[in-house]
Amino acid sequence: MITVTNRLIVWGVAALFSWSGSRLAVAQQHRATRLGNPATRFAPALRSADEVRALFGNPALGPDIAAIVRQVAWPGRLADLLEAAQTAPIHPLSLPVGTRMPFMASRAQGKPVALRDVLWAGQAPVPAYAFSFSSNGRRYRCVVPAPCSNFYIEELGPDPPQLDLDILPPAEGTVCGPVELRLIVRNRSARPLTRVRVNGRLPAGLQLTDGQRAFNLDAGNLQPAHGMQYRIRVLAQAAGSYVSSATATCAEGAQAQATARIQVQAPQLALECQLPAQEQVGRPVQVCLRLRNTGSAPEPAAILTLTPSQGATAVQADGGTVTDQGVTWKGLSLGPGETRQFCAVFTGSGAGELTFAALAQGQCAQPTQTQCATRLVGVPGMLLEVVDLEDPVEVSNRVVYLIRVLNQGSAPLTGLRLTCTLPEAQQFLSGSGATAVAADGPTVTTEPLPTLPPKAEAAWQVEVLAIAPGDVRFHALLRCDQFDRPIEETEATRQY
The missing domain is CATH 2.60.40.10 (Immunoglobulins)
Structure with missing residues (x-):
């Protein structure tokens, strides 16, 4: 309700009424002593900042709000006022007795009326809500008394540079x-x-x-x-x-x-070198390099080189260039997580160990290198090969190791006995092959193979369960009558 009495008062606070010129500076003042009369309040009482936003966002009140600011010739933009009411922080405040307002929205017979130069002369401060905003280069504050929604706008000065x-x-x-x-x-x-x-x-x-x-x-x-x-x-x-x-x-x-x-x-290169553990003299030795981008960005043009030790000669390379020094692959692109394999064939001049040094250099990725080795053996000859059929392997999945024995010599091999040792991170499940397979804890053995003719081969499969993560080694050991010492092979498996 609003109760007003007319009284002529001249105030010295003209800055608040600058947009109205001399009209408000000497206008007849309205003296308000009570707020909230349903006949004169602009809108129902307010209890929260959300209700202030709802007040200015109410389409039914939009024309009335526009009428109020037109009546007082407010120089700002109505759109700025309405936008600020929805987006600017709204805080509560208390209007003390004696507060002078440049105008106050009200109603007369239901129509919007702006009362100019209003003095709050009640018996106690009035709770209100306020928010600040800019319009046409000036700063303003809109104050809404809670009991009646009779808002008013006061100027705060020029808009600061922003x-x-x-x-x-x-x-x-x-x-x-x-x-x-x-x-x-x-x-x-x-x-x-x-x-x-x-x-x-x-x-x-x-x-x-x-x-x-x-x-x-x-x-x-x-x-x-x-x-x-x-x-x-x-x-x-x-x-x-x-x-x-x-x-x-x-x-x-x-x-x-x-x-x-x-x-x-960034890309990151990982390099692996794979080849048989041993090979017969005179037979070609195939070396395969697995190049993988373990990084998070593509590698556009890596260069891969494979250099053998003395006594080996490169004779063929898939997609690479063969030189006297070895094999080179250029312009290798790898996306994140991509793996590519490159193989080359070498021959050895005699029995002994051959080593191969591999180097990968990225256009973006840092270089990485690895090496691998094989042994060339004469007659009697035998090749033991252990391969995991899947690598890497997730814990709780099965790993199958293929164990292959090849008679490379010109004489039969007799009394072949295979012993495999499982790492702690693996558990035996089953085995099969040329002879029966049995296990005692981590040790897996085969029944003796009486004879293996020249150029013939025997194979076994050992199936294990990956029970723990790690970089594990599956170890195979082969004995036969023609060799004084056993032949061993280890296969690396990544379990994750």
Whole structure:
């Protein structure tokens, strides 16, 4: 309810009524002593900030709100007021006795009426809600008394200068090339801003293409609602998450800061060398290299080289170039997680051990290397080969090892006995092959094979259960009458 009495009063607080000129400075004052009369209140009483937002967002009250601001010739934009009511922080406050309001929304016979120059002369302070906003270059505060919703708007002064700064990184970058950052500085004020600059410094691990980490950008003068966009190219030394920051300033004193997180990915190469543990003299030796990109970014052009020790000569390579020094593969592209295999064939000049050194060098990825070896044997000859049919293997899955014995010599092999030792991370399930297979704890044995003719082979399969993660070794040992010492083979299996 609003109770008013007319009285002529001249106040010395003209700044609050600047948009109305002399009319309000000498207008007949309304003296309010009670608020909340249903006949004169603008809208029902308010109990929360959400109800303030609902008040200004009510389509039925929109024309009445517009009528009030027209009656007082408010110089701001109605759209700014309505938007602020929905988005600006709303806080409670108390209007003390003696508060003077430039106007107050009210109603007369149901129609919206603006009472100008209202003095709160009640017996106690009035609870209210308020929010601040900008419009047409000026700052305002809208105050809504809780008992009656009879809002009013008071001017707070010129809109302060305001800059806005954004750093827009790409979704992700790689160490293979420059990462482009976009910096956008905007004038959010209602007046021009001069000598606008953007300064920043890249974090450790990032640098500009000229090697510097600091950057300084001159945006000059910016008109209201105008901005400038800059693109800077930075290089990452390694994969990781980097936070870049920048600050925008102007001669009028406004300042804006922005940060952005830059995700940089990188390829990483892993190299494996695979070949038989031994081979007969005169037979070709096939060496296979498995090159895998374990990183998070593509590798565009890796180079792979395979160099044998003295006594071996490269004779053939799948897709590679054979030279006197070995084999080279160039321009190898690998996506993240991709594995490619490259094989080459070598011959040896005599019995003994042959070693092979492999080196992978990426255009983006760091180099990696490995080596492997085989033994060339004469007559009598025998090859023991152990291969896991799947690698890597998830814990609780089965691993099948294929054990193959080849008589490479010109004489039969007799009394072949195979003993396999399981690592602690594996458990025996079953076995089959040329002879019966049995297990005693981690030791797996086969019944003796009486004879193995020249160029013939025998094979066994041992099936185990992966019970724990790790880089495990399956060990096989073969004895026969023609060899004084057993022949051994170990197969590596990655269990995860």
